[in-house]
Structure formats: structure tokens, C-alpha cells
Amino acid sequence: MARVLFGVTGGIAAYKACDLVRLLVKGGHDVVPLVTPGADRFVRARTFAALARRSPAEDPYPHLTRADLFVVAPATANTLAKLAHGLADNLVTEAALAHRGPTLVAPAMNPRMWANPATRANLEILRARGTVLVGPDEGEVAEGEWGVGRMAEPEEIYARARTLLGESETLLGKSVLVTAGGTREPLDAVRFVGNRSSGRMGVALADTARKRGAKVTLLAANLAVEPPAGVDVIPTTTAEEMLAAVRANRGADLVLMAAAVADYRPTDRSDDKRPKADAPWQVTLEPTPDILAELGARRENGQVLVGFAADRGANGLERAREKLARKAVDLIVFNDVARDDIGFDAPDNEVVLVSASGETHVEKAPKDRIASAIVDRAEELLRERS
Numbered sequence: 001m002a003r004v005l006f007g008v009t010g011g012i013a014a015y016k017a018c019d020l021v022r023l024l025v026k027g028g029h030d031v032v033p034l035v036t037p038g039a040d041r042f043v044r045a046r047t048f049a050a051l052a053r054r055s056p057a058e059d060p061y062p063h064l065t066r067a068d069l070f071v072v073a074p075a076t077a078n079t080l081a082k083l084a085h086g087l088a089d090n091l092v093t094e095a096a097l098a099h100r101g102p103t104l105v106a107p108a109m110n111p112r113m114w115a116n117p118a119t120r121a122n123l124e125i126l127r128a129r130g131t132v133l134v135g136p137d138e139g140e141v142a143e144g145e146w147g148v149g150r151m152a153e154p155e156e157i158y159a160r161a162r163t164l165l166g167e168s169e170t171l172l173g174k175s176v177l178v179t180a181g182g183t184r185e186p187l188d189a190v191r192f193v194g195n196r197s198s199g200r201m202g203v204a205l206a207d208t209a210r211k212r213g214a215k216v217t218l219l220a221a222n223l224a225v226e227p228p229a230g231v232d233v234i235p236t237t238t239a240e241e242m243l244a245a246v247r248a249n250r251g252a253d254l255v256l257m258a259a260a261v262a263d264y265r266p267t268d269r270s271d272d273k274r275p276k277a278d279a280p281w282q283v284t285l286e287p288t289p290d291i292l293a294e295l296g297a298r299r300e301n302g303q304v305l306v307g308f309a310a311d312r313g314a315n316g317l318e319r320a321r322e323k324l325a326r327k328a329v330d331l332i333v334f335n336d337v338a339r340d341d342i343g344f345d346a347p348d349n350e351v352v353l354v355s356a357s358g359e360t361h362v363e364k365a366p367k368d369r370i371a372s373a374i375v376d377r378a379e380e381l382l383r384e385r386s
């Protein structure tokens with residue numbers, strides 16, 4: 001179990017540090033929170049002790065002599081200056097001087113403090129010394145100003161922490177097949193029956209799996225976004241092509257079926273463009289092959305199969321539970337498409353992960369964070385399999 005010294009300094013973003021402590025603890029790390037008096041004005045040291053599952057009365061000094069990683073999040077302009085110049089006047093700065101090993105710093109301050117030449121010079125000193133900096137991001141800071149200064153998101157800091165701890169390649173040696181986007185079923189040479197899926201969710205999943213060391217194949221159905229670098233991309237326009245590509249890419253350790261595959265396609269399709277006419281055009285639709293059910297029925301040894309259910313409301317969740325059993329998959333990711341702020345063609349999502357052992361609600365977040373939660377759960381299932 002890696003020991004992480006976790007410094008918190010006095011910025012509003014201290015509340016976000018709570019989530020980071022939770023992620024580290026959940027990831028099985030031994031977290032020692034070190035809270036400056038400045039930070040204690042925002043979030044009490046007791047809160048961090050509780051989140052790190054430690055006694056608030058514990059003396060942190062014995063832990064300062066050995067740690068695998070030192071994190072400061074958020075790091076104020078004041079603390080950056082102290083770290084750069086070797087001051088040691090509180091627990092965080094004392095720990096920094098005593099620590100031997102990787103240091104990860106997540107600055108957070110208003111954009112003017114961030115742009116100040118004094119801060120820039122301090123950052124240069126830290127960088128030159130090998131300190132790893134994450135963020136800050138551009139966005140609205142707490143005072144309502146816009147600019148660079150907002151602390152990086154806890155998930156991003158956590159990912160960097162894992163990399164520094166040599167833990168990030170959790171899918172190394174695994175192959176992952178991802179489907180993304182929405183299929184288009186032709187009516188004639190130029191018209192089709194399609195859906196609003198942009199492919200963002202599947203692309204985020206492919207990117208997450210690749211960053212974790214997997215060999216990723218992405219079956220891309222009419223993506224509205226760029227596929228990530230470093231993955232094999234196979235274009236698949238229709239449900240039929242998607243099925244053929246899935247069959248040709250059997251044997252993946254993990255299959256993430258995020259694409260919105262048409263359930264129905266036009267029975268007749270013309271290779272020409274149907275001319276415009278006054279008479280109505282009656283179209284008959286027939287069911288497409290059920291790719292997920294086929295994969296479930298012919299599952300390879302140890303393979304983890306994740307399906308997606310874009311459905312509406314509480315009944316939709318009920319149908320997702322039923323789909324888990326009917327299609328013999330390991331996990332169904334349910335998202336409620338009755339809402340227009342998440343799901344189809346939106347940057348955010350909010351999902352329920354439905355598996356035989358229970359359900360987990362993943363709060364509304366950008367799709368890359370949702371992708372991390374899904375891949376985390378899929379990795380747990382892979383570990384259970386082996």
C-alpha cells in the first residue's frame with residue numbers, strides 16, 4: 001500500500017481536495033493529510049482525517065520520514081513560493097523539505113496571481129527541480145473571474161498520482177474493443193435512418209482504456225468527434241457492418257458496447273436517390289441483428305461484456321436491469337435520455353452501473369470522468385474473473 005502525504009493549503013478549492021482524498025483512499029492508498037492553518041479556515045483538518053480514515057489526534061510527524069508520493073492540492077501562491085524557496089514553517093512545507101521522492105502539485109489561485117511574474121518564477125524553480133505540476137485549468141474561479149487558475153479536477157490529479165506511483169497501467173496486456181457513435185441505415189443512396197449519438201462516450205472510453213495501457217480497437221459509427229490517438233479505428237456505418245466488425249475482432253478481454261446501434265432498418269433500400277414526388281413514401285422497418293445478445297451468447301472465456309442502455313426514466317432503469325439478464329452481459333450502463341442535459345450529443349453524462357452484484361449511481365460529470373468510473377468497474381469485474 002503506497003503512502004501518500006497529502007498537503008492541503010488555503011484556497012477555496014480545498015473542498016475539492018476532499019474528493020481527491022476519497023479517490024486515493026478508495027484506490028487503496030495510505031493517505032496522511034497535512035493541513036495548513038490557512039486551509040483549515042476553509043475545510044477543517046478533522047474532515048480530511050475522517051476521509052483518510054485516521055484519528056484527528058494522530059501525530060503526523062512520524063509519517064514524514066517515509067512516503068511514496070507527496071501531493072499538494074490545492075497549492076496556494078503562498079505555498080508555491082515557500083516550496084520554491086525552501087521555507088519550512090508549517091506541516092506542509094516541513095514535509096516538502098523532508099520528502100525524498102516524487103512531488104505532485106496542483107496550483108489554484110485567481111488568474112492574476114497565477115500570471116504574476118513572482119508566481120511564474122517560483123513555478124520555474126519547482127519545475128526545474130522535478131516537481132510535477134498538474135493544472136490549473138481555464139474556467140471560472142471562485143470569485144467569478146474567468147481565466148487560468150482553477151484547480152485541476154480531482155480525477156485528473158488522481159490519475160497523475162497513480163502514474164507517479166507506477167500504478168496507472170492497469171490494463172497493460174489487455175485488449176479492449178469499444179463501439180462508439182450511431183449507426184445509419186440507408187433508405188437510398190443519400191438518405192438514412194439514424195440517431196443523435198455523437199460518439200463522445202465511446203471515444204472517452206477508448207481513450208481511458210488506452211491511457212491505462214490497453215490495446216484498443218474502436219468500431220466507429222459516424223462519429224461527430226475525433227477518435228483518440230493511439231487506438232485502431234475501424235469505420236462501421238451500419239448495424240450490419242458493426243456486427244461483421246465485432247465478429248472479426250473476437251477475443252477482446254473487455255468489450256464496451258457504447259454505440260447506439262439501430263434497432264430497425266429500412267426493409268428496402270435503393271442504390272439510387274429516390275426522386276422527389278408528391279405521393280407519400282411509405283417505409284417499412286425490420287429489426288437489425290442484436291449484436292450484444294450474440295456476444296453474450298458466444299462469450300469467450302473470462303471476457304467482460306459491458307452494454308449500454310439509453311432509455312427513459314424509472315421504467316428505463318427497470319428495462320436496463322432486465323437487459324442485463326436477457327443479454328447475459330456483466331454490466332449495463334444506464335443513462336436516462338429523457339433528460340436533455342446529459343446523454344446523446346451532450347458533453348456530460350450521468351449513469352447507473354447495473355451489475356448482478358448491485359447498482360452504482362455515477363453523478364453527472366464530463367464524459368471522460370464517467371468513462372473512468374465505467375472502466376474502473378469493468379476492471380473490478382476483470383479481476384473477479386481472473
Ligand SMILES: Cc1cc2nc3c(=O)[nH]c(=O)nc-3n(C[C@H](O)[C@H](O)[C@H](O)COP(=O)(O)O)c2cc1C
Pocket residue numbers: 008009010011012013036037038039075076077078079090108109110113
Ligand atoms: C476567501 C479566500 C480565498 C482564497 N483563495 C486562494 C486561492 O485560491 N489561492 C491562493 O493562492 N490563495 C488564496 N487565498 C489566500 C491564501 O489563503 C493566503 O495566501 C494564505 O496565507 C495561504 O496560506 P497557506 O498557503 O499556508 O495555506 C484566499 C484567501 C481567502 C480569504
